[in-house]
Amino acid sequence: VSPLRREFEHIEWIRRRVRSHPRLTVGIGDDAAAIRLPHERDCLVAADMLLEGVHFDLSLCKPEQVGRKALAVNLSDMAAMAARPLAALTSIALPRGRDRDFARRLHEGFQSLADEHDVAIAGGDTNAWSGPLVVDVTVLGEATGSGPVLRSGASVGDWILATGRFGGSVTGRHLSFQPRVRQALELHQAVELHAMIDVSDGLAADLRHVLDESEVGAVVFADAIPIHPDVGRLNDGRSPLEHALTDGEDFELLFCVSPADGRRLLDDAPIDVDLSHIGEIVAELGCSLRGDDGAQRPLADAGWEHEF
Amino acid sequence: VSPLRREFEHIEWIRRRVRSHPRLTVGIGDDAAAIRLPHERDCLVAADMLLEGVHFDLSLCKPEQVGRKALAVNLSDMAAMAARPLAALTSIALPRGRDRDFARRLHEGFQSLADEHDVAIAGGDTNAWSGPLVVDVTVLGEATGSGPVLRSGASVGDWILATGRFGGSVTGRHLSFQPRVRQALELHQAVELHAMIDVSDGLAADLRHVLDESEVGAVVFADAIPIHPDVGRLNDGRSPLEHALTDGEDFELLFCVSPADGRRLLDDAPIDVDLSHIGEIVAELGCSLRGDDGAQRPLADAGWEHEF
Numbered sequence: 001v002s003p004l005r006r007e008f009e010h011i012e013w014i015r016r017r018v019r020s021h022p023r024l025t026v027g028i029g030d031d032a033a034a035i036r037l038p039h040e041r042d043c044l045v046a047a048d049m050l051l052e053g054v055h056f057d058l059s060l061c062k063p064e065q066v067g068r069k070a071l072a073v074n075l076s077d078m079a080a081m082a083a084r085p086l087a088a089l090t091s092i093a094l095p096r097g098r099d100r101d102f103a104r105r106l107h108e109g110f111q112s113l114a115d116e117h118d119v120a121i122a123g124g125d126t127n128a129w130s131g132p133l134v135v136d137v138t139v140l141g142e143a144t145g146s147g148p149v150l151r152s153g154a155s156v157g158d159w160i161l162a163t164g165r166f167g168g169s170v171t172g173r174h175l176s177f178q179p180r181v182r183q184a185l186e187l188h189q190a191v192e193l194h195a196m197i198d199v200s201d202g203l204a205a206d207l208r209h210v211l212d213e214s215e216v217g218a219v220v221f222a223d224a225i226p227i228h229p230d231v232g233r234l235n236d237g238r239s240p241l242e243h244a245l246t247d248g249e250d251f252e253l254l255f256c257v258s259p260a261d262g263r264r265l266l267d268d269a270p271i272d273v274d275l276s277h278i279g280e281i282v283a284e285l286g287c288s289l290r291g292d293d294g295a296q297r298p299l300a301d302a303g304w305e306h307e308f
Numbered sequence: 309v310s311p312l313r314r315e316f317e318h319i320e321w322i323r324r325r326v327r328s329h330p331r332l333t334v335g336i337g338d339d340a341a342a343i344r345l346p347h348e349r350d351c352l353v354a355a356d357m358l359l360e361g362v363h364f365d366l367s368l369c370k371p372e373q374v375g376r377k378a379l380a381v382n383l384s385d386m387a388a389m390a391a392r393p394l395a396a397l398t399s400i401a402l403p404r405g406r407d408r409d410f411a412r413r414l415h416e417g418f419q420s421l422a423d424e425h426d427v428a429i430a431g432g433d434t435n436a437w438s439g440p441l442v443v444d445v446t447v448l449g450e451a452t453g454s455g456p457v458l459r460s461g462a463s464v465g466d467w468i469l470a471t472g473r474f475g476g477s478v479t480g481r482h483l484s485f486q487p488r489v490r491q492a493l494e495l496h497q498a499v500e501l502h503a504m505i506d507v508s509d510g511l512a513a514d515l516r517h518v519l520d521e522s523e524v525g526a527v528v529f530a531d532a533i534p535i536h537p538d539v540g541r542l543n544d545g546r547s548p549l550e551h552a553l554t555d556g557e558d559f560e561l562l563f564c565v566s567p568a569d570g571r572r573l574l575d576d577a578p579i580d581v582d583l584s585h586i587g588e589i590v591a592e593l594g595c596s597l598r599g600d601d602g603a604q605r606p607l608a609d610a611g612w613e614h615e616f
Contacts, residue, residue, distance in 0.1 A: 031388035032354035046340035080339035
C-alpha cells in the first residue's frame with residue numbers, strides 16, 4: 001500500500017467517522033470545506049500547532065490525549081474571543097513508525113471533544129514522514145452577541161477577573177483541561193467584557209498581552225491569585241504563587257470588566273467555574289504585584305523581578 | 309532570549325510587515341482573527357501541510373520558495389472550488405538551527421504571493437523545535453457566483469477540460485507555479501462548471517477523485533493530454549504521457565462542463581491559459597485511456613495498467 005493510498009484510506013475512515021453539521025455545507029472529500037455563517041457575523045479563525053517533544057510526550061500520554069489537546073487549545077482561543085466554535089480542520093504529520101490504529105486514536109481525540117462542543121471536523125491534511133508527530137488544528141467560529149471580545153479593550157479602573165485556578169498544569173491537566181467555551185459565552189451575555197484572553201503562556205505573560213494591546217498597566221493582588229492544587233505536585237523550590245503566575249497551559253479565561261460588572265459577577269456567580277478578582281487596570285504602564293503587606297514589586301512574564 | 313520571547317518578536321515583526329485588508333476586522337495580535345464575509349456567502353476553508361524532506365528540500369530551494377509554495381497549494385484549493393481567497397493563517401515549526409533571518413525569508417514567501425492575490429495574512433502559530441521544518445497553511449475564502457464548485461457534479465456526457473500542461477513539475481515548477489485562482493473565477497463566470505479539482509496528486513489520481521465523488525466513469529484521450537516541456541528534463545525510462553498522467557503537483561485545474569460549454573470555452577478562450585479537451589464522462593464506472601488507435605486500456609492512479 002503506497003503512502004498516498006494509506007492517506008486516502010485514513011481520510012475515508014475519518015469521513016465515515018465524522019458527524020454532519022447543519023452549518024457545514026461542504027465537508028470532507030472536496031478541495032475545501034464550506035461553512036455557512038449567519039448574516040453579518042464575523043468569521044473567527046485561529047490555528048495552533050502541537051509538536052511531539054515540545055507540547056506532548058508520547059511516552060507519557062495516549063494519542064487520544066494529543067488529539068484532544070490539539071483541538072482544546074484552539075477551542076480555548078475561540079472562548080477567549082467569546083466566539084462560538086463551529087468547525088475544525090486537523091492537519092497531521094505522522095511518524096512512519098506509527099500505524100493506522102495510532103492515526104485513528106489520534107482522530108478519536110479530536111472527535112470526542114468536537115462532539116462535546118458540537119464542532120464539525122471539516123477537513124485537514126494527512127501526511128506521513130520520518131519526523132516526529134505534528135498536529136496542527138485550525139478552528140472556525142462565529143462572533144456572538146456584541147461581537148468578538150479583543151485583548152485591546154481594557155480601561156483604567158477595570159477589574160481583572162479570572163476563571164478557575166492556576167499553576168501545575170504540566171502534571172497532567174494540560175492534556176485534560178476543559179476549554180471555557182460555554183463559560184465565555186455566558187459571561188459575554190451577562191456583562192460587558194472589555195478585554196479577554198485565555199491563559200496559555202502563563203498568567204503574567206498573558207496579562208501582559210492584554211496590557212500591551214490596551215496600552216494600560218495593571219496591579220495584581222498576590223493573595224487573590226487562585227492556586228491550583230496541582231502545584232503541590234511540583235517540587236522545584238519555586239513558590240506556589242510563582243508557579244500560578246508563570247506555569248502556563250492553564251487555559252483559563254482572564255478578562256477585564258467595569259467594577260460594577262465585576263461585583264455583579266462575584267455576587268451572582270453566573271457560571272459553573274469559580275471567579276476570582278485578581279487585580280485592576282491602572283494608567284501607569286507595566287505590571288506590579290501587590291503583596292498582602294501592600295508593597296508592590298514589578299511583575300515580569302517569568303515572575304516577579306525580586307524575591308517576594 | 310527565551311524561545312517564547314523570540315516567538316513574540318517574530319510575531320511582532322510579521323505584524324508590522326503584513327498589510328491591512330478591508331475584510332479582516334481583527335488581524336494578528338489577538339487570540340483569533342476575524343473576517344467579515346458578505347451576506348449569505350459560504351466561507352470556504354482548506355489546509356495543507358508541507359514537510360521538509362517530503363514536499364521540499366532546503367538544500368535545493370530557498371525559504372522564500374517554501375513559504376510561497378505553502379500558500380500557493382492552498383490558493384490552488386480555493387481555485388478548485390471557484391472561490392475567492394481572502395485570508396491565510398501560517399503555522400510553522402522552525403528547526404532550532406535556523407535563525408531569525410530564515411523565519412523572515414519564509415514569511416516573505418507567504419507575503420509576496422498573498423499580496424499578489426490580495427490575501428490577508430491573518431494569523432497562525434510560530435514554534436521552534438529540534439525537528440525539520442513544518443509549514444501548515446490554512447486559507448479562507450468566499451464562494452462566488454453560483455456557489456462553490458464541487459468534485460461531485462460531473463454528469464454523463466460532460467467534457468473533461470484542463471488548464472495548462474502536465475508532468476515534470478518536480479524539476480522546479482512545483483515551487484513556482486501560479487495557482488489558477490483568477491482563471492477559475494473567470495471560468496465560473498463564463499460557463500456552468502459541473503465539477504472541478506486542482507491537480508496535486510496527479511492527473512489520473514485527481515480525475516479519479518472527481519469520478520468517485522460524482523459516481524461516474526471517464527474516457528481520457530491519450531493524444532489530447534497536454535505534456536509540459538519539463539517532462540523532457542526527466543530521464544527515468546517512463547514515457548512523457550505517463551509522466552503527465554501521474555507526476556502530480558501541476559496545480560492545474562481539471563473540470564467538467566457540458567459539451568456546448570466545452571465547445572464555447574475552446575472557441576472563445578476566455579482565460580489566459582491554454583485549455584485542452586482531454587476526455588469525457590461516461591456512465592460506466594472506472595477510467596480508461598483511449599489511444600489514437602481507438603483502443604482503450606484501464607487507467608489507474610499510478611498510470612495505465614498495461615504498456616501502451
